[in-house]
Amino acid sequence: MTILTPTFMSGKEVFPLVEGGKGIAVSTGQSAGAWAAAGGIGTFSAVNADAYDANGNLIPVVYNGRTRRERHHELISYAIKGGISQAKVAHEMSNGNGRIHMNVLWEMGAVEPILHGILSQVKGLVHGVTCGAGMPYKLAEICSHYNVFYYPIVSSARAFSILWKRAYSRFTEYLGGIVYEDPWLAGGHNGLSNVEDPKVPQPPYQRVKDLRKAMTEVGLAATPIIMAGGVWWLSEWQDWLNNPEIGPIAFQFGTRPLLTQESTISPQWKQKLMALKEGDIYLNKFSPTGFYSSAVENSFLRDLKARSERQIPFSSETVGDHTEELAIGARGRLVYVTSHDKENALNWMAQGFTQAMRTPDSTLVFVTPESEQTILKDQIDCMGCLSSCNFSNWAQNEAGTNGRKADPRSFCIQKTLQSVSHGGDPEHELLFSGHQAYRFKTDPFYADGFIPTVKELVARILTGY
Numbered sequence: 001m002t003i004l005t006p007t008f009m010s011g012k013e014v015f016p017l018v019e020g021g022k023g024i025a026v027s028t029g030q031s032a033g034a035w036a037a038a039g040g041i042g043t044f045s046a047v048n049a050d051a052y053d054a055n056g057n058l059i060p061v062v063y064n065g066r067t068r069r070e071r072h073h074e075l076i077s078y079a080i081k082g083g084i085s086q087a088k089v090a091h092e093m094s095n096g097n098g099r100i101h102m103n104v105l106w107e108m109g110a111v112e113p114i115l116h117g118i119l120s121q122v123k124g125l126v127h128g129v130t131c132g133a134g135m136p137y138k139l140a141e142i143c144s145h146y147n148v149f150y151y152p153i154v155s156s157a158r159a160f161s162i163l164w165k166r167a168y169s170r171f172t173e174y175l176g177g178i179v180y181e182d183p184w185l186a187g188g189h190n191g192l193s194n195v196e197d198p199k200v201p202q203p204p205y206q207r208v209k210d211l212r213k214a215m216t217e218v219g220l221a222a223t224p225i226i227m228a229g230g231v232w233w234l235s236e237w238q239d240w241l242n243n244p245e246i247g248p249i250a251f252q253f254g255t256r257p258l259l260t261q262e263s264t265i266s267p268q269w270k271q272k273l274m275a276l277k278e279g280d281i282y283l284n285k286f287s288p289t290g291f292y293s294s295a296v297e298n299s300f301l302r303d304l305k306a307r308s309e310r311q312i313p314f315s316s317e318t319v320g321d322h323t324e325e326l327a328i329g330a331r332g333r334l335v336y337v338t339s340h341d342k343e344n345a346l347n348w349m350a351q352g353f354t355q356a357m358r359t360p361d362s363t364l365v366f367v368t369p370e371s372e373q374t375i376l377k378d379q380i381d382c383m384g385c386l387s388s389c390n391f392s393n394w395a396q397n398e399a400g401t402n403g404r405k406a407d408p409r410s411f412c413i414q415k416t417l418q419s420v421s422h423g424g425d426p427e428h429e430l431l432f433s434g435h436q437a438y439r440f441k442t443d444p445f446y447a448d449g450f451i452p453t454v455k456e457l458v459a460r461i462l463t464g465y
Contacts, residue, residue, distance in 0.1 A: 003234050003241075003464040006039075007250060009224060010099040010127040010149045010176050015040045017461060018179075018226055020254025021103020021130055022188065022432065023047030024417035026265060027257075029086035033093025034262045034454035036100050041250075043101040043130060044090050046118055047108055048075070048385065048414065049082030061418070063383050068394055072384035076110045080117035087122040099127045101151065105189070106134030107289055109384045109396055112142065119146040128176050133189050133291065134387075135163060140171035149176030151226065155183040155191030157210040164218055177224040178215065179252065180208050186229030187254050187434035189291040190283065198283045198292055204230065205240075212247045221247060228252035232436045232443075235464035253461065255434035259446065261453045269426045272296070274446065276438045288391035288410040296431040300416065308409050310348050310366040311359070312341035328356040328364065335364070357408040360390075365408055378412040385414040 007016040017040035021027045024047055032042030051059045061078055065071035083102065090100045102118065104111055111131075119126065119142070131139045132153025143150035152168070154160045160178055168175055183190040184201035192198055208225060215223060224247075231237065231251045240246050258265055259273055280297045286304045287293045295301060314335040315322045324342040325334050337345065345356070345366065353366040357375070367375070382392035388402050389395070391410035395402040413430065420429035440446050445460055452460065 003238070004462060007224065007248065009041060009250065010101070012099055012127070014098050015458070015462065016224065016226075016248075016250030017041065017458060018101070018228075018250055018252040019043045019257050020187075020228060020252045021045045021047075021101070022254060022258075023103070023105065023108075024414070025050045025082075025421040026417075027103065028264050029089025029091075030093060030264060031257055031260065031262045031454060032086070032100055033090040034260075035257065035458065036090065036094035036098030038455045038458035039098050040458055041099045041101055041128070042090060042094065043103050044086040045103045046079065046083035046086070046114065047103070047105055048079050048418070049086045051078060051081035051085045063381075065383075068382050068384055068392075069400055071382070072109060072396075075383045075385060076113055076117070079110070079114045080121075083114065083118035084121050087118070087125040091125040100125065101128040101130055102126050103130045106131055106136040106139070107291075107387050108133070109386050111136075111387070112138060115139075115142050119143070119148060130179055132179070132181060132191065133289065135159070137163065137167040140168045140175065144171045144174045147174065149174045151177050151179050153179040153181045153191075153228070154211070155181055156193065156207060157214040159191070160211055161214050164214075169218065172219075175220070175223060177226050177250065178211065178220075179226040179228050180204070180211055181252075182207075182227075182229030183292070184229075184283070185294075185435045187281075187294050187437075188432040189287060189289060189293045192283075192292045198285075205246075208240075209245045212245065216247070224248040224250050226250045226252050228254065229434060230436055232256070232439055233465045234461060238464075255437050256457060256461070257454065259440060259451055260457055261451060265421065266423045266426070269420065269431070270451065272426045272431070273433075273437055274440045274449065276433075276441060278438045281433045281435050281437055286410055288389045288407075288413055289386060290388075290390055294433060294435060296426075296433045296437070298427045298429075298431055300428055300430055304409070304411065307365055307367060307371075310344075310353055311363050311409070312337055312345055313361075313363050314341075315362070326356075358405060359409055360405040360407055367408070372408075375408050378415060379406050381415075382412070383414065 006013045019035040019042050021043040023045045027045040029044045032044040035042030063071040128149040130151040182204050183192040283292045321338050322336040348366040355372040356364040379392045382394050387396045390407045393406040416430040
């Protein structure tokens, strides 16, 4: 017995179960194809996806360009090849069942040429595109051009209304659904607005009810909403089913597909997931995108937190209570700080955090010489993976910069996500996660370290658990 009935989505009747897309080679064609084969909607990520040669061997990602712009063009080429490769794998594994979607981030570098480059080569293999992390106005036009359904990701009725008025009202034929991604519960980057408190989560029901109202007012009463973030057991969402206030509903699973046989993440990462406790996943604002993001507590995050805690404001001349001289850098240049901050700075230096790095906010963060070298190298090696990056100060414009000083309090997101997705230690790399991941440890389905196939997982989800 199943808790859901099939729904017409992306041109076919499928179970309203959507695999969430997780970028940088985590959501692959292998997992997406297996999810589709089980009758749902599988999603591979086209955010710097892995590409394969004619013999099925992984193509190493090596940047040879001397400038950021040259490396940026290399990144675009790799991304297009990777997206095409993953689409083919997903199509082959699906056996013609379900639907295949592709996930991109609107704030990723060169998203428009990458979308065109992939979609122009995967006709019939990809049936929909999900896209968030920003306001993807042109998503509708691009997808409609290729006769592919589009699924914008929003976190409020207001965001949907803006997108609808500015763009989507002109491209209704291929609007397959709206993904509501809960900004407090979803993994990865989150759509918290400036007026929402990251520490005070709002229940999703009223927000999704408001979204349905806004959609109904523009003639989209029958268009599905995909609930994303915080979904584990469907039995916990029964009051959303056949509910006129919510309307047609599907559910997205981003976290649970990580722990399957088809998931390509490392065995160490899978073991880490099964050991998490409630509270181990939380929102932080270290991402170079400027968005809040949800990640697992580990040494990587602890280092970023400690780095920002070793931070003091400074001025280049005496102002107010900034009267104490502090010599920084190899040349011993003088800056002015408060007496309390000078005491802290000297203590940090005595502990080995001798290098004072300037931030865009007229503060200094204190790091070890080794950390400073790594930060500076990562900033120099930037390949423009984002449309705008706080860490390296890259921006996708004629100047190639956002006009601000590079921020040492952040990190190279491409580097760490590439590392962890290809076997890097999950304790020392960024580990995005939804806030329900701690339930792997207590859910009886995963007892004794059981790791299901995607087919077994989808069958289990359909029972309500």
